[in-house]
Amino acid sequence: MKEQVDAVIVAAGSGTRLGASVPKAFVPLCGSPLVSYSYSVFRTHPAIDNIVLVVPQQLIESSNEMFSDPRTMIVAGGKERWESAKNGIEASGADWVLIHDAARPFVSHKVIDSVLSLISNFDCGITATPEVDTIRTYTGNTAGETIDRSKLIRVGTPQLFKRDLLYQLIESAHTLSQIPTDEAMLFQAFGHTIGLAWGDPKNFKITTPEDFEIAEAIIAKNSMFLGR
Ligand code: CTP
Ligand code: MG
Numbered sequence: 001m002k003e004q005v006d007a008v009i010v011a012a013g014s015g016t017r018l019g020a021s022v023p024k025a026f027v028p029l030c031g032s033p034l035v036s037y038s039y040s041v042f043r044t045h046p047a048i049d050n051i052v053l054v055v056p057q058q059l060i061e062s063s064n065e066m067f068s069d070p071r072t073m074i075v076a077g078g079k080e081r082w083e084s085a086k087n088g089i090e091a092s093g094a095d096w097v098l099i100h101d102a103a104r105p106f107v108s109h110k111v112i113d114s115v116l117s118l119i120s121n122f123d124c125g126i127t128a129t130p131e132v133d134t135i136r137t138y139t140g141n142t143a144g145e146t147i148d149r150s151k152l153i154r155v156g157t158p159q160l161f162k163r164d165l166l167y168q169l170i171e172s173a174h175t176l177s178q179i180p181t182d183e184a185m186l187f188q189a190f191g192h193t194i195g196l197a198w199g200d201p202k203n204f205k206i207t208t209p210e211d212f213e214i215a216e217a218i219i220a221k222n223s224m225f226l227g228r
Contacts, residue, residue: 003095005116007042007158008052008088011035011102012077017207023056024206025102030219034206037105039067045112048098054088085183086170089163097166098158099183105215106202107158114197115160122195124187125160128153129201156199159184 015024025035035053042048050071055063057076064074075091077084089097096119100107111127118125131152137144161183169186173179180186184194206212 003119004049004093005047005096005098005119006050006052006092006094006163007045007048008054008085008092008097008099009035009038009042009102010054010077010081010084010088010099012054012056012084013081013103014056015103018209018212023059025055026059027212029105029212029215033066034105035102036066038100038102038107039072041107041109042098042100042112043069043071045109047112047116049094050092052088052091054084082170082181082183086167089161089167089170092163094163097161097163099161100158101156101205103205103207104157104203105206106200106204106218108200108203111197111199111203112158114199115158118160118195118197122160123162123165123192124184125195125197126184127156127158127197127199127203129156129199130154132201153196155184156203156205160195160197161187 011025013024018024018027020027026033029037039051039053042051050073052073052075053063053067054075054077060074060076067074073091075087078087085099098112098115115125115127131149131154135147135149135152166183169190173186176189180189188194204211206215
């Protein structure tokens with residue numbers, strides 16, 4: 001039997017760095033809430049069974065109206081991103097979950113296919129893009145050494161996890177001397193290998209008002225979501 005794959009879209013952050021009057025995932029981007037872009041991409045991917053949308057508690061009711069669909073579940077997020085991810089995977093009964101940041105509206109079916117191809121070889125996988133900038137360390141106002149860029153990647157989402165195992169590792173995280181800050185680090189801390197799939201730089205994360213302007217320009221150029 002085909003293994004079930006659900007998407008968990010984490011959209012419960014407040015968006016402090018964006019500084020809008022509503023939580024970041026619900027800020028209208030060219031007329032539609034930011035989260036609706038990645039939602040549509042996962043909702044139309046043939047390998048994705050259900051979608052769990054993790055939203056701020058105060059937006060549960062409006063999200064249920066906005067994303068009313070038999071294959072979509074809406075759950076409340078937590079204070080930290082990992083707590084939101086945990087609530088999302090608890091709601092899913094799938095064999096595998098793809099955890100995705102609502103703040104990345106330009107995920108594509110190609111990037112989803114790329115991370116899904118890791119299923120046969122890994123329990124956990126991330127998407128990443130090559131680092132393109134020159135990266136240096138620094139102390140105060142002086143530059144330190146340059147880091148070899150060819151060794152560096154920029155980590156993005158979606159990230160793939162065997163759901164039961166992820167849940168089990170989250171429950172055991174308190175036994176580690178240092179608590180990992182994301183789910184892939186958690187797998188690594190318990191000795192699992194993280195599979196690597198190449199993503200797409202277009203699938204960048206909207207963090208600041210400048211990122212938001214870039215996203216608006218991309219949509220205007222591509223006339224995406226015409227007629228919505
Ligand atoms: N997220 C979440 N629950 C949290 C924190 C973050 O679901 N408690 C989600 C965000 O909604 C976002 C993704 O995780 O889609 C990546 O987080 P980030 O870009 O940091 O978003 P925010 O935490 O909302 O922004 P900021 O850190 O500027 O407050
Ligand atoms: Mg944050």
